[in-house]
Amino acid sequence: xxxxxxxxxxxxxxxxxxxxxxxxxxxxxxxxxxxxxxxxxxxxxxxxxxxxxxxxxxxxxxxxxxxxxxxxxxxxxxxxxxxxxxxxxxxxxxxxxxxxxxxxxxxxxxxxxxxxxxxxxxxxxxxxxxxxxxxxxxxxxxxxxxxxxxxxxxxxxxxxxxxxxxxxxxxxxxxxxxxxxxxxxxxxxxxxxxxxxxxxxxxxxxxxxxxxxxxxxxxxxxxxxxxxxxxxxxxxxxxxxxxxxxxxxxxxxxxxxxxxxxxxxxxxxxxxxxxxxxxxxxxxxxxxxxxxxxxxxxxxxxxxxxxxxxxxxxxxxxxxxxxxxxxxxxxxxxxxxxxxxxxxxxxxxxxxxxxxxxxxxxxxxxxxxxxxxxxxxxxxx
Amino acid sequence: xxxxxxxxxxxxxxxxxxxxxxxxxxxxxxxxxxxxxxxxxxxxxxxxxxxxxxxxxxxxxxxxxxxxxxxxxxxxxxxxxxxxxxxxxxxxxxxxxxxxxxxxxxxxxxxxxxxxxxxxxxxxxxxxxxxxxxxxxxxxxxxxxxxxxxxxxxxxxxxxxxxxxxxxxxxxx
Numbered sequence: 188x189x190x191x192x193x194x195x196x197x198x199x200x201x202x203x204x205x206x207x208x209x210x211x212x213x214x215x216x217x218x219x220x221x222x223x224x225x226x227x228x229x230x231x232x233x234x235x236x237x238x239x240x241x242x243x244x245x246x247x248x249x250x251x252x253x254x255x256x257x258x259x260x261x262x263x264x265x266x267x268x269x270x271x272x273x274x275x276x277x278x279x280x281x282x283x284x285x286x287x288x289x290x291x292x293x294x295x296x297x298x299x300x301x302x303x304x305x306x307x308x309x310x311x312x313x314x315x316x317x318x319x320x321x322x323x324x325x326x327x328x329x330x331x332x333x334x335x336x337x338x339x340x341x342x343x344x345x346x347x348x349x350x351x352x353x354x355x356x357x358x359x360x361x362x363x364x365x366x367x368x369x370x371x372x373x374x375x376x377x378x379x380x381x382x383x384x385x386x387x388x389x390x391x392x393x394x395x396x397x398x399x400x401x402x403x404x405x406x407x408x409x410x411x412x413x414x415x416x417x418x419x420x421x422x423x424x425x426x427x428x429x430x431x432x433x434x435x436x437x438x439x440x441x442x443x444x445x446x447x448x449x450x451x452x453x454x455x456x457x458x459x460x461x462x463x464x465x466x467x468x469x470x471x472x473x474x475x476x477x478x479x480x481x482x483x484x485x486x487x488x489x490x491x492x493x494x495x496x497x498x499x500x501x502x503x504x505x506x507x508x509x510x511x512x513x514x515x516x517x518x519x520x521x522x523x524x525x526x527x528x529x530x531x532x533x534x535x536x537x538x539x540x541x542x543x544x545x546x547x548x549x550x551x552x553x554x555x556x557x558x559x560x561x562x563x564x565x566x567x568x
Numbered sequence: 569x570x571x572x573x574x575x576x577x578x579x580x581x582x583x584x585x586x587x588x589x590x591x592x593x594x595x596x597x598x599x600x601x602x603x604x605x606x607x608x609x610x611x612x613x614x615x616x617x618x619x620x621x622x623x624x625x626x627x628x629x630x631x632x633x634x635x636x637x638x639x640x641x642x643x644x645x646x647x648x649x650x651x652x653x654x655x656x657x658x659x660x661x662x663x664x665x666x667x668x669x670x671x672x673x674x675x676x677x678x679x680x681x682x683x684x685x686x687x688x689x690x691x692x693x694x695x696x697x698x699x700x701x702x703x704x705x706x707x708x709x710x711x712x713x714x715x716x717x718x719x720x721x722x723x724x725x726x727x728x729x730x731x732x733x734x735x736x737x738x739x740x741x
Contacts, residue, residue: 256646259679263675263679327593344614344615346617347617348617348618348619348678348691349676352677354677354678354679362678362682363617386592389589389591389592390592390593391589393581393588394586394589395581395585395586
């Protein structure tokens with residue numbers, strides 16, 4: 188019997204007695220993957236040889252759903268594309284539709300949009316900071332980040348009634364005007380928030396353990412970043428200027444003063460520092476927008492039935508919290524988009540993960556993954 | 569300096585930065601002030617605009633719903649979760665007979681409330697505990713959604729309707 192079994196095994200095969208990769212599945216249910224991302228990691232001891240992201244666990248076919256909804260109805264689905272930065276996606280879709288149909292929002296609506304998108308950037312970066320530090324092992328900053336994020340969400344809830352899926356930025360304007368007490372409350376929040384950024388920096392930036400885990404880890408060189416289509420703060424950490432707000436200003440970003448935050452090293456620590464500096468830039472941006480806010484209409488007069496011109500197409504992009512957020516729309520003269528495509532920053536940022544983690548230890552995957560600030564629903568859509 | 573100096577300076581700097589970080593946490597520890605609300609015991613009032621629950625406004629004086637079944641809310645809904653029917657009353661006005669809203673597919677986007685031109689649908693901010701034990705309980709009808717506006721609340725005085733009312737429907741109630 189034993190002889191019979193042995194005869195069936197091919198002894199000359201290298202894989203029988205040679206060395207083999209140790210394959211580990213990280214996820215899809217793993218606390219550090221920020222959702223249901225599955226990584227197939229091939230290991231040699233503890234050293235990573237290859238990382239293969241497996242996408243699609245959170246695929247809800249939002250692009251296809253949008254092709255069966257009217258343009259205003261699509262905005263409700265954009266909230267679910269990137270739920271940590273829902274205002275940005277709302278704005279991306281509203282701007283794309285407006286450009287497709289040749290509409291323009293009144294100035295007050297544009298300033299309001301800028302205020303809310305920048306507040307959303309603060310909220311998104313705060314959540315990212317907490318989650319990133321948590322991945323590395325520092326659990327305290329998560330509480331500090333979420334404490335301030337709550338206040339931002341309170342401002343959102345006061346204005347549009349929701350804390351996560353706002354549906355606030357609409358085609359041709361915004362949903363509803365701000366309350367009179369919004370501006371003083373927002374200013375009070377900014378005054379409260381600005382000293383807190385120094386607190387986060389005290390907690391994390393030069394912490395020796397944090398430095399050991401992030402400095403020099405997962406370097407994106409400018410060549411790799413540009414070739415892979417990495418965008419947003421992840422690429423700005425490598426010193427490549429790629430801020431859509433500067434390159435191709437939309438709304439009134441050409442009328443306000445802000446700096447594009449650039450770091451040169453390209454490692455996890457640089458990406459962290461870029462986002463920390465963006466917090467300060469966003470605070471100054473919101474202050475300028477609040478100063479420039481003037482009374483006026485908040486919505487353009489839309490036709491009762493919103494139709495795209497026949498055979499029209501548009502690619503419109505904005506700078507979301509995670510990078511370039513592009514919407515490609517094809518209109519066919521009806522009330523529904525014929526084709527709707529989201530170009531999400533997280534998808535391209537995930538692509539570079541394999542190159543960044545090769546040769547590093549398995550624990551560094553979490554640091555790199557966290558520093559790329561990916562949101563799985565945005566990857567899968 | 570050299571390697572030995574670098575070794576000791578990094579220890580000192582690392583220790584110093586740990587002290588800075590710990591001073592932040594110690595400051596909040598000694599302040600003894602918490603940000604957490606003990607939810608079931610301690611409830612915060614939600615903002616007036618909070619989109620917690622959709623209600624169908626019932627006019628107590630006239631003993632009827634404000635809804636005239638113009639179907640604007642059903643058309644505006646992205647998920648088609650509103651089903652309603654109406655019949656013409658003896659006085660010539662359409663009135664709603666059945667109104668069903670499936671809260672298991674409702675995403676609280678607010679389009680139905682905005683589309684309503686007859687002050688018939690509204691968001692109620694205080695009813696935010698909407699969990700149920702059975703999925704079927706989420707399909708609410710007009711009796712479950714019936715809501716009489718308290719006397720201290722005024723009807724919304726903004727523009728009556730963003731979407732033009734269809735021809736034939738009688739405005740006002």
